[in-house]
Amino acid sequence: MPPSGSADMAQGPMVKAEAVHKSFGRLEVLRGVSLQVQPKEVMCIIGPSGSGKSTFLRCINHLEKIDAGRLYVDGELVGYTQRADKLYELPDREVCRKRSEIGMVFQRFNLFPHMTAIENVMEAPVHVRRESRSSADARARKLLQRVGLADKVDTYPNQLSGGQQQRVAIARALAMQPKLMLFDEPTSALDPELVGDVLDVMRGLAEDGMTMIVVTHEMGFAREVGDTLVFMDGGVIVESGTPRDVLANPRHERTRLFLSKVL
Amino acid sequence: MADIASGPPRAGAGVRPEAIKAVPVRHPGRWVAGALILLVAVYVVYTVAANVQNDTSEGGKHGWAVVAEWLTGPLILKGVIVTVELTVLAMVIGIGLGIVLAVMRLSLNPVTSSVSWLYIWFFRGTPVLVQIFFWFNLNTVLKTIGIGIPPDGPWLWHIGTNELINPFVAVTLGLGLNEGAYMAEIVRAGIISVEHGQTEAAQALGMTRLQVIRRIVLPQAMRVIIPPTGNETISMLKTSSLASTAAVDELFLRTQQVSNFNFAIIELAIVASIWYLVLTTILTIGQYYIERYFARGAQRELPPTPFQRFRRMLFTFHESPPLPADAAVGQR
Numbered sequence: 001m002p003p004s005g006s007a008d009m010a011q012g013p014m015v016k017a018e019a020v021h022k023s024f025g026r027l028e029v030l031r032g033v034s035l036q037v038q039p040k041e042v043m044c045i046i047g048p049s050g051s052g053k054s055t056f057l058r059c060i061n062h063l064e065k066i067d068a069g070r071l072y073v074d075g076e077l078v079g080y081t082q083r084a085d086k087l088y089e090l091p092d093r094e095v096c097r098k099r100s101e102i103g104m105v106f107q108r109f110n111l112f113p114h115m116t117a118i119e120n121v122m123e124a125p126v127h128v129r130r131e132s133r134s135s136a137d138a139r140a141r142k143l144l145q146r147v148g149l150a151d152k153v154d155t156y157p158n159q160l161s162g163g164q165q166q167r168v169a170i171a172r173a174l175a176m177q178p179k180l181m182l183f184d185e186p187t188s189a190l191d192p193e194l195v196g197d198v199l200d201v202m203r204g205l206a207e208d209g210m211t212m213i214v215v216t217h218e219m220g221f222a223r224e225v226g227d228t229l230v231f232m233d234g235g236v237i238v239e240s241g242t243p244r245d246v247l248a249n250p251r252h253e254r255t256r257l258f259l260s261k262v263l
Numbered sequence: 264m265a266d267i268a269s270g271p272p273r274a275g276a277g278v279r280p281e282a283i284k285a286v287p288v289r290h291p292g293r294w295v296a297g298a299l300i301l302l303v304a305v306y307v308v309y310t311v312a313a314n315v316q317n318d319t320s321e322g323g324k325h326g327w328a329v330v331a332e333w334l335t336g337p338l339i340l341k342g343v344i345v346t347v348e349l350t351v352l353a354m355v356i357g358i359g360l361g362i363v364l365a366v367m368r369l370s371l372n373p374v375t376s377s378v379s380w381l382y383i384w385f386f387r388g389t390p391v392l393v394q395i396f397f398w399f400n401l402n403t404v405l406k407t408i409g410i411g412i413p414p415d416g417p418w419l420w421h422i423g424t425n426e427l428i429n430p431f432v433a434v435t436l437g438l439g440l441n442e443g444a445y446m447a448e449i450v451r452a453g454i455i456s457v458e459h460g461q462t463e464a465a466q467a468l469g470m471t472r473l474q475v476i477r478r479i480v481l482p483q484a485m486r487v488i489i490p491p492t493g494n495e496t497i498s499m500l501k502t503s504s505l506a507s508t509a510a511v512d513e514l515f516l517r518t519q520q521v522s523n524f525n526f527a528i529i530e531l532a533i534v535a536s537i538w539y540l541v542l543t544t545i546l547t548i549g550q551y552y553i554e555r556y557f558a559r560g561a562q563r564e565l566p567p568t569p570f571q572r573f574r575r576m577l578f579t580f581h582e583s584p585p586l587p588a589d590a591a592v593g594q595r
Binding site for chain 1: 458460461463464465466467468469470471472474478479482483557559
C-alpha cells in the first residue's frame with residue numbers, strides 16, 4: 001500500500017510541514033506540527049475536537065496564515081516566496097492560482113445554493129481557469145457520473161440529500177484536476193446511512209492514486225484506505241504510523257484514551 | 264405509526280381505510296368580521312364618490328369629469344414620464360453606489376471602509392430635501408467644475424456649473440446620492456447574511472476576492488437585498504415629488520400647475536394619486552417576479568403567482584388553513 005511507485009521516486013513530498021505554529025489571538029491552535037505526505041499517499045488525521053486538525057488542513061491551502069514554521073506543497077512554500085533568507089508574501093493572484101491546484105471538501109458541503117449541481121462543478125473551471133464552457137460541461141458530466149449522480153445534473157443542492165451534496169462537492173473539487181485533495185470531516189454532517197456512498201467515492205479516488213489528507217472520525221475508512229494515520233491533540237502530533245499499528249497498538253496514553261472512546 | 268410491530272409498514276399491505284369526511288368547523292366570527300369590514304369599505308368609497316360630484320357651477324368644471332379629463336391629458340402624462348425617469352435614474356445611481364459603498368465598507372483597507380462609513384453617515388444624516396436644495400443652488404458657490412486647480416484654474420478640462428447641473432440633474436443627483444447611502448446598508452446586510460462557508464469554498468477553488476463577491480456572495484445576497492430595495496424604489500417614486508421644489512415638472516408639479524388655474528385641487532390630487540398607485544402596482548408586480556427569480560435553489564417549489572394565490576384564497580376562505588405539503592406527504 002505505501003506509495004513506492006518507481007516513477008515517483010525522484011519526486012519530493014507533496015506536503016511538507018516543519019514546526020507549523022498558528023494562533024488565533026491568544027489561543028495557540030497549532031504548536032509545532034511537522035509531517036510529510038508523499039505523492040499518492042492517503043493520510044488520515046484523527047483527534048478530539050479543538051486539537052487543530054481542521055486548522056492545519058486550512059493552512060495547507062492558505063485559508064489560514066501560519067505564524068511560524070514552514071509549510072510546503074509540491075516543493076513550494078505556501079503563501080510566500082523565499083529569496084535569499086527573506087520571505088515575501090505572495091500576491092493574491094498567486095495565492096489563488098495555488099489554491100486552484102488543491103481541492104478541498106468541507107464538513108458542511110458549502111455547495112453554492114443558487115447553482116445547479118453541474119453549475120457548481122463548472123464554476124471554477126470556467127471562471128478561474130477560463131476553460132471553454134463546452135469542455136468544462138463535458139468534464140463536469142463525467143465527474144458527476146463518477147460520483148454516481150449522473151441523474152442529478154440539473155438539480156439544485158437543497159433538493160439533494162446530504163450524501164449527494166457532499167458527492168457534488170467532491171466532483172466540484174475534482175473539476176480543477178487538483179494534485180492534492182483535502183477533506184475536512186467530510187462525513188461528520190451526514191446521516192449514518194449516507195456515509196457509505198461518500199466514503200466509496202473517496203476510496204475510488206485513493207485507488208486512482210490521488211494524494212489525500214483526510215480529517216475524519218471514520219476509523220474503518222482510516223484503517224482500510226489510509227496509508228498513514230496521524231493522531232493530533234493540543235496542537236501537536238501525538239503519534240503517527242500505519243493505521244493498523246496506531247489503532248491496534250497505540251504507544252501513547254492519550255491516543256489510547258481517545259481510541260477507547262471512539263472505537 | 265404507533266403499531267409498527269403489528270405488521271409490515273408497507274403501503275397496500277392492508278386495506279386502506281376510507282378517507283375521512285367530516286363536517287368542517289363553522290367560523291361565524293370570520294363571516295361577521297368580513298361583512299363588517301366590507302360595509303365600512305363600501306361606505307367610505309360611497310362617501311368619496313358622492314361628494315366629488317360633477318358640478319358645473321362657479322364657472323369651472325368639477326368632480327369626476329375633471330379627474331377623467333386630466334388623468335390621461337398630455338400635460339399629466341408628460342409629468343408621469345418625468346417621474347418615472349427620475350425614479351429610475353435615482354435608483355440606478357443609488358443601487359450602483361450602494362453596491363460600491365457596501366463592498367468598500369467591508370473592505371480590509373481602513374481608508375476605503377472609513378470613507379464609506381463617512382459617506383453613509385453624512386447622506387443619511389441630512390434631509391434629502393436639503394440635499395436637493397444644495398445641488399440645485401450649487402452654482403451660487405461653485406462657478407466651474409473640472410479637472411484642475413479651483414477656483415480660477417488653470418484647468419485641464421472644465422465646464423460651467425450651470426451648464427452641467429440643470430434642475431433635473433440637480434434633483435437626480437440629490438435623490439440618487441441620498442439613496443446610495445440607504446442602499447449601501449441594504450446591500451451590506453445582504454452580503455453579511457451569506458454564510459462564511461460560501462466564501463471559503465469559493466476561495467478554496469481559487470477565486471479572487473472580487474470573483475467571490477460577484478459570482479457567489481452577491482447572487483445569494485440578492486434574496487435579502489430585493490425586498491427592501493423594492494420598498495426603496497416605491498418610496499423613491501413618491502419622494503421624487505420633492506423635485507417640484509426645484510421646478511422640475513414631474514407628476515405632482517404638473518397636477519399643481521393645472522389646479523392652479525382650474526381650482527380643482529382635490530380632483531387633481533386624485534389624478535396624481537391614481538398615477539402613483541398605478542406605478543406602485545407595476546413596481547410591486549415586478550418586484551414579485553424578480554424575487555421569484557432569485558429564490559431559485561432556495562425553495563423546493565417556486566411560490567405561487569399572485570393570481571394563483573388569489574384563487575386559492577377565494578376557495579379556502581371558509582375552510583381551515585390547509586395542511587403544509589410536507590405534513591401531508593408524511594402521513595401517506
